[in-house]
Amino acid sequence: MPRVTIARNILAANEEIAADVRRRLAAAGVRCINLMSGPGAGKTTLLERSVARLRGQLAVGVIEGDIETSLDAERIEAAGAQVVQINTRGACHLEAHMVRDALETLNLQRLDLLFIENIGNLVCPAAWDLGEDLRAVVVSTTEGDEKPAKYPQIFAAAQVLVLNKMDLLPYVDYDPERVCTQALAVNPGLQIFALSCRSGEGLDAWCDWLLAFTSKRSVTTARETPYIMGGAGS
Amino acid sequence: MHELSLAQSIIEAVEARAEECGVERVRAVHLRVGEASGVLVDALQFAFEMLASLSPTLTGARLTIEITPHRAWCEPCARTFTVMDFVARCPTCGTWSTRILSGTELQILDMEVGADGEQGSQE
Numbered sequence: 001m002p003r004v005t006i007a008r009n010i011l012a013a014n015e016e017i018a019a020d021v022r023r024r025l026a027a028a029g030v031r032c033i034n035l036m037s038g039p040g041a042g043k044t045t046l047l048e049r050s051v052a053r054l055r056g057q058l059a060v061g062v063i064e065g066d067i068e069t070s071l072d073a074e075r076i077e078a079a080g081a082q083v084v085q086i087n088t089r090g091a092c093h094l095e096a097h098m099v100r101d102a103l104e105t106l107n108l109q110r111l112d113l114l115f116i117e118n119i120g121n122l123v124c125p126a127a128w129d130l131g132e133d134l135r136a137v138v139v140s141t142t143e144g145d146e147k148p149a150k151y152p153q154i155f156a157a158a159q160v161l162v163l164n165k166m167d168l169l170p171y172v173d174y175d176p177e178r179v180c181t182q183a184l185a186v187n188p189g190l191q192i193f194a195l196s197c198r199s200g201e202g203l204d205a206w207c208d209w210l211l212a213f214t215s216k217r218s219v220t221t222a223r224e225t226p227y228i229m230g231g232a233g234s
Numbered sequence: 235m236h237e238l239s240l241a242q243s244i245i246e247a248v249e250a251r252a253e254e255c256g257v258e259r260v261r262a263v264h265l266r267v268g269e270a271s272g273v274l275v276d277a278l279q280f281a282f283e284m285l286a287s288l289s290p291t292l293t294g295a296r297l298t299i300e301i302t303p304h305r306a307w308c309e310p311c312a313r314t315f316t317v318m319d320f321v322a323r324c325p326t327c328g329t330w331s332t333r334i335l336s337g338t339e340l341q342i343l344d345m346e347v348g349a350d351g352e353q354g355s356q357e
């Protein structure tokens with residue numbers, strides 16, 4: 001039976017849109033971070049704290065991905081950032097076309113740094129390129145210290161790891177060293193921050209790093225990791 | 235969990251290619267999927283069959299999936315090795331590799347085509 005070549009990445013359509021998002025952000029001089037974690041690790045809280053601390057130094061925008069509700073977007077808006085809510089109505093991760101549409105309602109000329117809060121899910125969000133410059137994963141002390149070993153793909157695909165809720169360390173069986181060892185085994189280049197959004201411990205270092213990241217125009221791009229779908233050998 | 239949307243993308247790409255080439259019937263679609271891509275092969279098969287049955291071009295088409303191993307290149311040893319649990323560390327010398335050779339692909343390779351009335355091949 002005759003064969004016809006297709007030779008196309010299954011996610012080629014997503015990647016084309018992601019490339020378009022990346023071009024538009026770069027043209028407007030906006031740096032973009034895709035923030036990922038399991039449900040409730042503290043992504044929104046970290047964004048609230050970051051926005052508040054960086055006020056007057058960086059213009060921060062947020063694209064809030066949630067399956068339902070605009071609760072998180074309301075929290076971010078109250079903290080003083082431009083925000084757009086995306087509701088995926090059940091979908092387990094954000095895709096590039098959702099981000100492209102969200103860009104329409106943001107004033108990019110007014111922004112320095114754009115966060116995309118992905119859906120709370122450690123399994124698949126990392127696999128979808130959204131056009132970001134960098135991916136950060138948040139884990140917290142209340143969710144067990146085996147996450148990098150159990151969900152290696154998302155840690156392999158990120159450049160930054162945030163250990164949140166360090167204030168709760170005395171009350172939980174959680175070994176931060178263990179988490180770091182596991183995460184560095186799948187991704188030796190990970191940059192790690194340990195902090196508490198509640199006590200504020202570690203937030204200065206995180207915000208200093210955000211300032212440096214935003215002022216740099218050519219840090220390693222997120223696209224270079226093979227662990228977004230179809231990355232290597234395609 | 236998102237295998238349905240992957241299957242949808244495959245069907246769209248195949249239909250577009252079929253139209254481009256004037257193909258009426260697609261009998262089989264061949265994929266190459268990396269073992270570290272996170273794709274659930276059974277779920278993808280199931281979703282593909284379901285969506286293919288709704289497409290005039292793809293009704294009854296088979297999906298074959300070639301799984302590639304997760305492998306990396308060790309520069310000091312000048313050889314490839316198998317990556318276990320995403321830890322791309324050479325089992326011989328302990329060096330971490332940054333060159334992943336395979337295992338993350340999500341490729342649509344090609345399709346088998348035939349006119350109406352022809353039987354699909356039984357591999």
Ligand SMILES: Nc1nc2c(ncn2[C@@H]2O[C@H](COP(=O)(O)OP(=O)(O)OP(=O)(O)O)[C@@H](O)[C@H]2O)c(=O)[nH]1
Pocket residue numbers: 037038039040041042043044045046072119120121164165166167168195196197198199
């Ligand atoms: N003790 C403590 N609680 C925290 C900290 N950071 C966040 N929380 C709490 O953790 C809960 C979840 O925080 P969110 O910021 O909503 O988490 P999220 O990752 O945005 O959650 P989803 O968007 O639902 O996935 C809230 O009750 C926060 O107040 C922290 O550093 N310490």
Ligand SMILES: [Mg+2]
Pocket residue numbers: 043044045072117
């Ligand atoms: Mg949230």
Ligand SMILES: [Zn+2]
Pocket residue numbers: 091092093124125235236
């Ligand atoms: Zn998903």
Ligand SMILES: [Zn+2]
Pocket residue numbers: 308309310311312324325326327328329
């Ligand atoms: Zn070696």
